[in-house]
Amino acid sequence: EASDMIIVDDNFASIVNAVEEGRGVYDNIKKFFALLFSGNIGEIGIITLTIIGGLPLPLSPLLILLVNLVTDGLPAVALGVDPFDPGAMKRKPRKTTEKFYAGLLPFLLIAPLIMIGLAVLLYALTYKTDLAKAQTMVFLIIVFFEMLFSLSARSVRYPVFSVGFFKNKYLLGAIVISSIAAISVTTVPLLQGIFHTTALSIKELGIVFAIASVGFIYLEIHKC
Numbered sequence: 495e496a497s498d499m500i501i502v503d504d505n506f507a508s509i510v511n512a513v514e515e516g517r518g519v520y521d522n523i524k525k526f527f528a529l530l531f532s533g534n535i536g537e538i539g540i541i542t543l544t545i546i547g548g549l550p551l552p553l554s555p556l557l558i559l560l561v562n563l564v565t566d567g568l569p570a571v572a573l574g575v576d577p578f579d580p581g582a583m584k585r586k587p588r589k590t591t592e593k594f595y596a597g598l599l600p601f602l603l604i605a606p607l608i609m610i611g612l613a614v615l616l617y618a619l620t621y622k623t624d625l626a627k628a629q630t631m632v633f634l635i636i637v638f639f640e641m642l643f644s645l646s647a648r649s650v651r652y653p654v655f656s657v658g659f660f661k662n663k664y665l666l667g668a669i670v671i672s673s674i675a676a677i678s679v680t681t682v683p684l685l686q687g688i689f690h691t692t693a694l695s696i697k698e699l700g701i702v703f704a705i706a707s708v709g710f711i712y713l714e715i716h717k718c
Contacts, residue, residue, distance in 0.1 A: 518578030
């Protein structure tokens with residue numbers, strides 16, 4: 495009763511399985527945290543900078559709600575059941591004094607800051623010509639950034655392709671659903687009227703995706 499661990503099946507291999515399970519669960523909680531925190535940092539950063547710059551709000555309350563409910567929630571939940579890192583048992587035990595966010599600086603700050611800077615710059619250059627289009631582009635940048643970020647967050651140590659790109663089918667399904675929801679909001683006339691969005695051209699979508707993917711590219715290079 496005073497021990498830190500009790501073996502109930504008289505098999506020392508159970509200790510190994512328990513440690514692996516514990517490390518995997520801990521890693522998945524960090525992935526969940528990284529995605530939600532970075533997404534909120536991105537939204538807050540973009541809105542704050544535009545307010546400081548005296549620009550119109552880049553996201554309506556309805557779009558903010560949509561981002562938080564759909565493009566944040568579904569991928570984050572899917573990361574909570576992500577397969578464990580293949581090298582989890584090769585790592586040294588973490589120190590009990592180690593901070594929960596240790597090793598997450600590129601995910602929590604650097605990648606979101608890159609996206610924030612580029613999104614605000616694009617918004618500042620386009621809002622005077624067509625405000626609805628500029629807001630739509632910022633919305634899709636945030637959505638695609640978080641979709642790509644969720645893929646990179648599958649491992650904070652290894653490139654996503656080395657841990658099995660298709661192993662987490664729940665995450666891929668969440669990305670597809672969230673992406674369809676975001677695209678529908680910008681293309682279906684009824685939803686356009688409700689969310690005050692507009693359709694984008696292929697060129698504009700290319701610019702949006704290019705900006706959204708910069709953070710993903712940085713994270714994957716950082717892990718190599």
